[in-house]
């Protein structure tokens with residue numbers, strides 16, 4: 001027999017088809033609380049959409065450690081043989097919650113590991129670098145990806161204006177416009193922690209670390225034309241692929257690898273190893289296999305477990321630390337702040353965000369605090385004489401050494417924004433290059449000439465073939481678009 005329908009207060013509902021009215025023709029009586037409750041709930045079904053990474057797809061799974069890296073870190077999640085439950089959420093960056101999945105955009109690759117020492121979140125992307133290296137530029141950058149204040153449309157002019165005035169973006173722009181900028185599904189792409197983090201070991205030695213998750217499904221991508229076709233048929237192609245695959249028992253996997261840099265090497269590398277627009281060349285810092293990440297369980301309720309999932313780089317565990325990367329430091333603040341705004345003060349008490357270990361804080365009250373009292377209710381402040389939770393000096397992080405004078409450093413000085421892009425460009429075969437040129441030309445179509453020229457000047461510094469290829473593709477795109485416009489005008493005149 002079906003359950004009895006109730007109000008949110010648990011009282012049985014006698015009639016869910018007809019509101020309470022004064023006679024057969026109305027009006028509705030104000031005392032129809034059940035109607036009021038239903039309407040009030042509907043009005044509150046949305047929480048603020050994420051300003052970035054609004055459209056997402058997620059699933060649960062496990063990380064299994066197959067190799068021993070305990071000489072670098074005391075984090076228990078990395079002990080050989082350890083299996084840790086996790087949640088992954090993939091996303092596009094710019095589109096709103098209803099945007100089509102198969103759009104050319106960077107993909108978020110956010111992971112929450114429910115470790116035996118609390119939650120460790122690694123909130124990365126499918127690219128190893130980013131468009132800017134200074135958080136002061138991040139809100140402006142995102143404004144160029146979102147809608148124009150007057151037209152309410154996306155603005156290629158704004159995008160290329162910002163990028164051409166910010167040459168540090170060139171590395172990420174090249175990846176975005178290459179094949180890897182439009183993966184077929186979330187399982188056909190790599191994930192990168194992107195920032196430099198740190199490890200520390202039992203001897204208190206610190207190492208800098210980069211995290212990589214290499215897809216075991218293989219890289220697979222759409223061209224712009226193929227993606228337009230997919231979007232014409234389904235706006236939810238990623239959700240269908242990820243959710244549908246896991247329902248069918250096809251569990252996607254990634255190999256977790258790390259690059260390790262001894263602490264003092266950071267002074268020696270020709271590039272700033274904490275600059276988010278740079279990678280660490282593999283020949284200098286080879287990747288080390290660590291384990292296998294597998295996704296094997298869909299959420300039961302998308303809103304509860306994926307929309308309300310709250311990832312933050314501030315969630316680290318003993319053995320894993322931060323680095324001087326300025327972008328990382330800003331995200332440590334802004335992600336937790338976003339979730340307090342989006343979900344509420346106690347967002348980490350929600351089942352999907354709650355660690356699988358005990359939580360003992362002295363935070364008190366606040367909206368929707370449903371955490372129980374401390375074991376001894378007299379121990380509700382600290383320090384106390386009632387055996388309340390105590391700090392554990394054993395997990396103290398070794399000091400992060402910093403030095404220097406506080407100033408607004410221009411991080412463009414002495415920084416090569418082109419060399420690593422040249423290395424990437426040289427990896428592309430002829431087909432990859434011609435698709436890169438076409439994708440850029442299509443994205444640039446219609447922007448003012450001076451902005452296009454400034455951007456082509458950056459391509460020239462990467463490789464003369466890069467600039468020449470984009471120039472040629474632009475002339476084809478312009479001719480094709482002009483012919484298209486003429487056809488449309490002729491058709492309209494008939």
Ligand code: NDP
Nearest residue numbers: 128178180190212279280281282283420421423424427428
């Ligand atoms: P390597 O030749 O050792 O590494 C090249 C790496 O580039 C590959 O391992 C692969 O990364 C990635 N790659 C290969 N083909 C493509 C492609 N079509 N699109 C995007 N990435 C691709 O040289 P370096 O380590 O010196 O790197 C050279 C350039 O490769 C870098 O400047 C950077 O642009 C790019 N790259 C480097 C990464 C790194 O961590 N060193 C990571 C990703 C890209 P993966 O194995 O991660 O798939």
